[in-house]
Amino acid sequence: MGTATTKLHKRVDIRRNDTVKVMTGRDRGKEGRVLRVLPDEGRVLVEHVMTVKKHVRPNPQRNIKGGIAEQERAIPLSNVALVCGTCGPVRIGHEVQGERKVRVCKKCGATLDK
Ligand SMILES: [Zn+2]
Incomplete structure:
Protein backbone atom coordinates (compact mmCIF):
# COMPACT_ATOMS: atom_id res chain seq x y z
CA MET A 1 0.00 0.00 0.00
CA GLY A 2 1.27 3.40 -0.88
CA THR A 3 0.85 6.49 1.13
CA ALA A 4 -2.77 7.34 1.26
CA THR A 5 -3.43 10.96 0.78
CA THR A 6 -6.51 12.04 2.55
CA LYS A 7 -8.57 13.99 0.14
CA LEU A 8 -10.04 17.04 1.67
CA HIS A 9 -13.68 16.45 1.30
CA LYS A 10 -15.30 19.73 0.64
CA ARG A 11 -18.80 19.80 1.92
CA VAL A 12 -21.27 21.03 -0.57
CA ASP A 13 -24.25 22.86 0.81
CA ILE A 14 -26.09 23.19 -2.46
CA ARG A 15 -28.37 20.36 -3.40
CA ARG A 16 -30.49 19.32 -6.30
CA ASN A 17 -33.69 21.31 -6.75
CA ASP A 18 -32.41 24.17 -4.66
CA THR A 19 -33.03 27.64 -5.99
CA VAL A 20 -29.81 29.49 -6.36
CA LYS A 21 -28.77 32.89 -7.57
CA VAL A 22 -25.76 33.45 -9.73
CA MET A 23 -23.53 35.97 -8.02
CA THR A 24 -20.75 36.28 -10.51
CA GLY A 25 -19.94 35.45 -14.10
CA ARG A 26 -21.73 35.86 -17.39
CA ASP A 27 -25.15 35.03 -15.99
CA ARG A 28 -24.85 37.09 -12.83
CA GLY A 29 -28.20 37.91 -11.32
CA LYS A 30 -30.02 34.96 -12.78
CA GLU A 31 -31.92 32.61 -10.57
CA GLY A 32 -32.51 29.00 -11.30
CA ARG A 33 -33.12 25.55 -10.04
CA VAL A 34 -30.18 23.26 -9.42
CA LEU A 35 -30.26 20.39 -11.87
CA ARG A 36 -27.12 18.67 -10.75
CA VAL A 37 -24.31 19.08 -8.27
CA LEU A 38 -20.86 17.90 -9.23
CA PRO A 39 -19.02 17.87 -5.89
CA ASP A 40 -15.79 16.47 -7.28
CA GLU A 41 -15.52 19.31 -9.74
CA GLY A 42 -16.91 21.85 -7.35
CA ARG A 43 -19.48 22.78 -9.93
CA VAL A 44 -23.18 22.98 -10.25
CA LEU A 45 -25.60 22.81 -13.12
CA VAL A 46 -28.32 25.42 -12.91
CA GLU A 47 -31.40 25.50 -15.08
CA HIS A 48 -31.28 28.20 -17.77
CA VAL A 49 -27.91 29.42 -16.58
CA MET A 50 -24.79 29.35 -18.74
CA THR A 51 -26.69 27.90 -21.63
CA VAL A 52 -24.95 27.07 -24.84
CA LYS A 53 -26.69 26.42 -28.09
CA LYS A 54 -26.05 23.01 -29.41
CA HIS A 55 -26.85 21.69 -32.80
CA VAL A 56 -28.54 18.37 -32.51
CA ARG A 57 -28.58 15.85 -35.28
CA PRO A 58 -31.84 14.12 -35.87
CA ASN A 59 -31.83 10.53 -34.73
CA PRO A 60 -35.16 8.89 -35.50
CA GLN A 61 -34.17 5.69 -33.77
CA ARG A 62 -33.86 7.49 -30.47
CA ASN A 63 -36.70 9.84 -31.28
CA ILE A 64 -34.48 12.88 -31.32
CA LYS A 65 -35.47 15.74 -33.54
CA GLY A 66 -32.73 17.74 -35.11
CA GLY A 67 -32.27 21.41 -34.51
CA ILE A 68 -30.83 23.70 -31.94
CA ALA A 69 -31.06 22.74 -28.33
CA GLU A 70 -30.03 24.72 -25.33
CA GLN A 71 -27.86 23.04 -22.83
CA GLU A 72 -26.61 24.22 -19.49
CA ARG A 73 -22.98 24.15 -18.54
CA ALA A 74 -21.80 23.66 -15.01
CA LYS A 101 -29.19 18.61 10.65
CA VAL A 102 -30.77 21.23 8.50
CA ARG A 103 -29.55 24.18 6.52
CA VAL A 104 -30.74 27.51 7.74
CA CYS A 105 -30.62 31.04 6.43
CA LYS A 106 -27.90 32.99 8.19
CA LYS A 107 -29.97 36.14 8.04
CA CYS A 108 -33.43 35.20 9.25
CA GLY A 109 -32.81 31.72 10.57
CA ALA A 110 -35.45 30.09 8.42
CA THR A 111 -34.98 26.46 7.53
CA LEU A 112 -33.87 26.05 3.94
CA ASP A 113 -34.55 22.34 3.80
CA LYS A 114 -37.95 20.99 3.01
ZN1 LIG B 1 -33.71 34.30 5.23
Missing part, protein backbone atom coordinates in the same frame (compact mmCIF):
# COMPACT_ATOMS: atom_id res chain seq x y z
CA ILE A 75 -20.58 26.73 -13.17
CA PRO A 76 -18.39 26.91 -10.08
CA LEU A 77 -20.23 26.41 -6.82
CA SER A 78 -18.59 29.53 -5.46
CA ASN A 79 -20.43 31.57 -8.07
CA VAL A 80 -23.86 30.76 -6.71
CA ALA A 81 -25.70 31.46 -3.49
CA LEU A 82 -28.67 29.64 -2.09
CA VAL A 83 -31.81 31.73 -2.14
CA CYS A 84 -33.86 32.17 1.01
CA GLY A 85 -37.52 32.83 0.28
CA THR A 86 -37.49 35.90 2.49
CA CYS A 87 -34.00 37.34 2.22
CA GLY A 88 -32.81 36.40 -1.24
CA PRO A 89 -29.33 35.00 -1.72
CA VAL A 90 -27.79 34.21 1.64
CA ARG A 91 -25.02 32.38 3.39
CA ILE A 92 -25.96 29.00 4.72
CA GLY A 93 -25.82 28.07 8.35
CA HIS A 94 -26.50 24.77 10.03
CA GLU A 95 -28.74 23.79 12.83
CA VAL A 96 -29.65 20.54 14.46
CA GLN A 97 -33.38 20.03 14.69
CA GLY A 98 -34.18 16.90 16.57
CA GLU A 99 -32.58 14.04 14.68
CA ARG A 100 -31.54 15.91 11.63
Whole structure:
Protein backbone atom coordinates (compact mmCIF):
# COMPACT_ATOMS: atom_id res chain seq x y z
CA MET A 1 0.00 0.00 0.00
CA GLY A 2 1.27 3.40 -0.88
CA THR A 3 0.85 6.49 1.13
CA ALA A 4 -2.77 7.34 1.26
CA THR A 5 -3.43 10.96 0.78
CA THR A 6 -6.51 12.04 2.55
CA LYS A 7 -8.57 13.99 0.14
CA LEU A 8 -10.04 17.04 1.67
CA HIS A 9 -13.68 16.45 1.30
CA LYS A 10 -15.30 19.73 0.64
CA ARG A 11 -18.80 19.80 1.92
CA VAL A 12 -21.27 21.03 -0.57
CA ASP A 13 -24.25 22.86 0.81
CA ILE A 14 -26.09 23.19 -2.46
CA ARG A 15 -28.37 20.36 -3.40
CA ARG A 16 -30.49 19.32 -6.30
CA ASN A 17 -33.69 21.31 -6.75
CA ASP A 18 -32.41 24.17 -4.66
CA THR A 19 -33.03 27.64 -5.99
CA VAL A 20 -29.81 29.49 -6.36
CA LYS A 21 -28.77 32.89 -7.57
CA VAL A 22 -25.76 33.45 -9.73
CA MET A 23 -23.53 35.97 -8.02
CA THR A 24 -20.75 36.28 -10.51
CA GLY A 25 -19.94 35.45 -14.10
CA ARG A 26 -21.73 35.86 -17.39
CA ASP A 27 -25.15 35.03 -15.99
CA ARG A 28 -24.85 37.09 -12.83
CA GLY A 29 -28.20 37.91 -11.32
CA LYS A 30 -30.02 34.96 -12.78
CA GLU A 31 -31.92 32.61 -10.57
CA GLY A 32 -32.51 29.00 -11.30
CA ARG A 33 -33.12 25.55 -10.04
CA VAL A 34 -30.18 23.26 -9.42
CA LEU A 35 -30.26 20.39 -11.87
CA ARG A 36 -27.12 18.67 -10.75
CA VAL A 37 -24.31 19.08 -8.27
CA LEU A 38 -20.86 17.90 -9.23
CA PRO A 39 -19.02 17.87 -5.89
CA ASP A 40 -15.79 16.47 -7.28
CA GLU A 41 -15.52 19.31 -9.74
CA GLY A 42 -16.91 21.85 -7.35
CA ARG A 43 -19.48 22.78 -9.93
CA VAL A 44 -23.18 22.98 -10.25
CA LEU A 45 -25.60 22.81 -13.12
CA VAL A 46 -28.32 25.42 -12.91
CA GLU A 47 -31.40 25.50 -15.08
CA HIS A 48 -31.28 28.20 -17.77
CA VAL A 49 -27.91 29.42 -16.58
CA MET A 50 -24.79 29.35 -18.74
CA THR A 51 -26.69 27.90 -21.63
CA VAL A 52 -24.95 27.07 -24.84
CA LYS A 53 -26.69 26.42 -28.09
CA LYS A 54 -26.05 23.01 -29.41
CA HIS A 55 -26.85 21.69 -32.80
CA VAL A 56 -28.54 18.37 -32.51
CA ARG A 57 -28.58 15.85 -35.28
CA PRO A 58 -31.84 14.12 -35.87
CA ASN A 59 -31.83 10.53 -34.73
CA PRO A 60 -35.16 8.89 -35.50
CA GLN A 61 -34.17 5.69 -33.77
CA ARG A 62 -33.86 7.49 -30.47
CA ASN A 63 -36.70 9.84 -31.28
CA ILE A 64 -34.48 12.88 -31.32
CA LYS A 65 -35.47 15.74 -33.54
CA GLY A 66 -32.73 17.74 -35.11
CA GLY A 67 -32.27 21.41 -34.51
CA ILE A 68 -30.83 23.70 -31.94
CA ALA A 69 -31.06 22.74 -28.33
CA GLU A 70 -30.03 24.72 -25.33
CA GLN A 71 -27.86 23.04 -22.83
CA GLU A 72 -26.61 24.22 -19.49
CA ARG A 73 -22.98 24.15 -18.54
CA ALA A 74 -21.80 23.66 -15.01
CA ILE A 75 -20.58 26.73 -13.17
CA PRO A 76 -18.39 26.91 -10.08
CA LEU A 77 -20.23 26.41 -6.82
CA SER A 78 -18.59 29.53 -5.46
CA ASN A 79 -20.43 31.57 -8.07
CA VAL A 80 -23.86 30.76 -6.71
CA ALA A 81 -25.70 31.46 -3.49
CA LEU A 82 -28.67 29.64 -2.09
CA VAL A 83 -31.81 31.73 -2.14
CA CYS A 84 -33.86 32.17 1.01
CA GLY A 85 -37.52 32.83 0.28
CA THR A 86 -37.49 35.90 2.49
CA CYS A 87 -34.00 37.34 2.22
CA GLY A 88 -32.81 36.40 -1.24
CA PRO A 89 -29.33 35.00 -1.72
CA VAL A 90 -27.79 34.21 1.64
CA ARG A 91 -25.02 32.38 3.39
CA ILE A 92 -25.96 29.00 4.72
CA GLY A 93 -25.82 28.07 8.35
CA HIS A 94 -26.50 24.77 10.03
CA GLU A 95 -28.74 23.79 12.83
CA VAL A 96 -29.65 20.54 14.46
CA GLN A 97 -33.38 20.03 14.69
CA GLY A 98 -34.18 16.90 16.57
CA GLU A 99 -32.58 14.04 14.68
CA ARG A 100 -31.54 15.91 11.63
CA LYS A 101 -29.19 18.61 10.65
CA VAL A 102 -30.77 21.23 8.50
CA ARG A 103 -29.55 24.18 6.52
CA VAL A 104 -30.74 27.51 7.74
CA CYS A 105 -30.62 31.04 6.43
CA LYS A 106 -27.90 32.99 8.19
CA LYS A 107 -29.97 36.14 8.04
CA CYS A 108 -33.43 35.20 9.25
CA GLY A 109 -32.81 31.72 10.57
CA ALA A 110 -35.45 30.09 8.42
CA THR A 111 -34.98 26.46 7.53
CA LEU A 112 -33.87 26.05 3.94
CA ASP A 113 -34.55 22.34 3.80
CA LYS A 114 -37.95 20.99 3.01
ZN1 LIG B 1 -33.71 34.30 5.23
